[in-house]
Amino acid sequence: MTAPATNPPASANDTPALAVENLSSGYAGAVVVREVSLALQPGEIRAVLGKNGMGKSTLLKAVMGFLPKMGGVVRFEGTDATRLPPHRIARLGIGYVAQEKALFQDLTVEENLRLAVRAPDFAAALAEVETAFPFLLKRLRQRAGTLSGGEQKMLLMARALATGARLLLVDEITEGLQPSVIDRLAGVIRDARARHGTTMLLVEQHLPFALAVADRWAVLDRGEFADAGATTEPDAHARILRHLSV
Amino acid sequence: MIAQGLDIVTTAAILYAVATGLLLVFGVMKIINFAHGGLMTLGGYAALVTTQMGLNPWLAIPAAALFGGVAGMAIERFAVRPLYGRPLDAILATWGLSIILGQLITIGFGRGVQFTRSPLEGTLDLLGESYSAWRLALVPIAVVLGLGLTALLQGTRLGLETRAVIMNEDLARGLGINSGLVRFLTFTLGSALAAVAGALITPLSSVDPNMGVPWLVNAFMLVLVSGASLFSLALSCLVLGGAQVLVSTYLSPVLGGLTIAVLAAVLLRIRPQGFARD
Numbered sequence: 001m002t003a004p005a006t007n008p009p010a011s012a013n014d015t016p017a018l019a020v021e022n023l024s025s026g027y028a029g030a031v032v033v034r035e036v037s038l039a040l041q042p043g044e045i046r047a048v049l050g051k052n053g054m055g056k057s058t059l060l061k062a063v064m065g066f067l068p069k070m071g072g073v074v075r076f077e078g079t080d081a082t083r084l085p086p087h088r089i090a091r092l093g094i095g096y097v098a099q100e101k102a103l104f105q106d107l108t109v110e111e112n113l114r115l116a117v118r119a120p121d122f123a124a125a126l127a128e129v130e131t132a133f134p135f136l137l138k139r140l141r142q143r144a145g146t147l148s149g150g151e152q153k154m155l156l157m158a159r160a161l162a163t164g165a166r167l168l169l170v171d172e173i174t175e176g177l178q179p180s181v182i183d184r185l186a187g188v189i190r191d192a193r194a195r196h197g198t199t200m201l202l203v204e205q206h207l208p209f210a211l212a213v214a215d216r217w218a219v220l221d222r223g224e225f226a227d228a229g230a231t232t233e234p235d236a237h238a239r240i241l242r243h244l245s246v
Numbered sequence: 247m248i249a250q251g252l253d254i255v256t257t258a259a260i261l262y263a264v265a266t267g268l269l270l271v272f273g274v275m276k277i278i279n280f281a282h283g284g285l286m287t288l289g290g291y292a293a294l295v296t297t298q299m300g301l302n303p304w305l306a307i308p309a310a311a312l313f314g315g316v317a318g319m320a321i322e323r324f325a326v327r328p329l330y331g332r333p334l335d336a337i338l339a340t341w342g343l344s345i346i347l348g349q350l351i352t353i354g355f356g357r358g359v360q361f362t363r364s365p366l367e368g369t370l371d372l373l374g375e376s377y378s379a380w381r382l383a384l385v386p387i388a389v390v391l392g393l394g395l396t397a398l399l400q401g402t403r404l405g406l407e408t409r410a411v412i413m414n415e416d417l418a419r420g421l422g423i424n425s426g427l428v429r430f431l432t433f434t435l436g437s438a439l440a441a442v443a444g445a446l447i448t449p450l451s452s453v454d455p456n457m458g459v460p461w462l463v464n465a466f467m468l469v470l471v472s473g474a475s476l477f478s479l480a481l482s483c484l485v486l487g488g489a490q491v492l493v494s495t496y497l498s499p500v501l502g503g504l505t506i507a508v509l510a511a512v513l514l515r516i517r518p519q520g521f522a523r524d
Binding site: 163 | 403406409419421
């Protein structure tokens with residue numbers, strides 16, 4: 001299977017950017033994700049879809065180290081990240097965009113960015129923000145909590161990109177957004193991948209966005225992958241809908 | 247009148263010095279460090295040892311910070327950290343350690359009440375009043391303490407990370423911030439501040455193995471009405487400390503000793519966020 005033409009050339013070795021093998025996770029006494037496996041090639045964008053409560057967010061939280069891994073292995077660019085705490089996983093070069101409470105509301109836009117950017121060169125990080133969402137540079141002193149809902153989501157994406165993370169785990173960035181903002185985010189995501197070869201795992205409910213942005217899709221049903229394919233296949237839309245509507 | 251004004255301001259300064267360490271630990275770790283009183287006692291004895299060795303009494307402050315900081319490191323590492331996620335147990339553990347600390351001090355120094363030398367002896371004439379020089383000196387010391395901590399929190403990378411952990415620890419971790427290290431450093435600093443407070447108050451009273459305990463209750467109530475804000479803490483120290491002075495003067499010193507706890511409880515009933523802004 002060849003990667004879509006929009007992909008940058010894969011690195012010489014074919015180590016996946018993210019490899020999840022037989023991962024099980026959940027909350028005390030309740031297994032939510034069951035022996036899930038997936039491999040993302042460098043520069044690949046994968047959309048994970050599924051109805052509410054099927055384990056999409058749990059999968060991201062488990063990969064990120066926020067939830068205990070009851071079994072399985074997680075590797076990032078070949079490095080075993082299974083037992084690492086969240087801050088060590090983040091420092092490997094993984095950016096996590098949570099669905100809720102993902103900004104420090106009482107801190108300024110700039111402080112939110114500074115917290116995520118560990119590199120000494122903050123100017124370079126700001127340049128990245130300017131490329132994606134120029135309006136944020138005029139709002140650096142504004143409290144993040146006073147931005148509109150759409151602006152907050154754009155700040156979230158900008159913060160993840162500013163870190164230079166090589167893998168982004170994004171949890172329903174489109175939730176509750178106007179179509180114009182969703183289009184803007186889709187453009188930024190594709191542009192970031194084209195320029196940096198960033199690998200992304202997007203948990204989504206918004207089907208048109210997922211199909212427009214991702215190379216491949218997978219449907220999570222009761223904690224297991226029920227179906228998967230390439231977004232370029234003509235029946236992708238119909239197959240995903242079947243799982244979402246049941 | 248002037249004497250009362252000075253009493254209020256100096257009392258607020260003392261309370262502020264005593265409560266800041268407790269406030270920082272509460273903000274970051276969401277637990278009340280009940281070893282705070284024991285650490286204050288430790289600082290008092292650091293001042294006593296400084297006096298007994300015939301050293302400059304100002305050296306009591308860095309000595310207390312050193313002993314308190316080292317004790318805090320040990321408490322965080324071996325008692326608080328293993329109880330991460332079990333805040334009530336962590337609080338009980340610090341209470342138990344406070345008792346152990348008091349007993350160790352009793353074994354080492356005996357039960358007796360002892361006195362330390364004051365860095366500033368005698369009185370100062372201020373606005374026609376002759377007032378204790380050391381009590382007055384505590385006001386600028388408390389101000390410097392507050393400004394220093396504010397500069398640390400608002401002006402440094404570590405301070406920004408600390409504020410991030412106070413607001414949302416999981417989010418901070420997801421951005422690569424080592425919140426475990428922030429907790430450790432905060433507890434160490436909070437413990438050092440407790441011991442410094444102990445050294446600061448000993449010239450006003452005396453040193454005994456339980457000297458820190460009565461302060462703990464007031465500091466605890468002040469922190470509860472102040473949230474995690476150093477500014478709110480200054481405000482509550484002034485208001486509640488002022489009320490304590492007035493009640494002690496016009497009603498009775500016994501009631502004065504209860505004033506802060508009672509008023510704080512009433513305030514929390516009416517306005518759960520206390521002196522914090524939102």
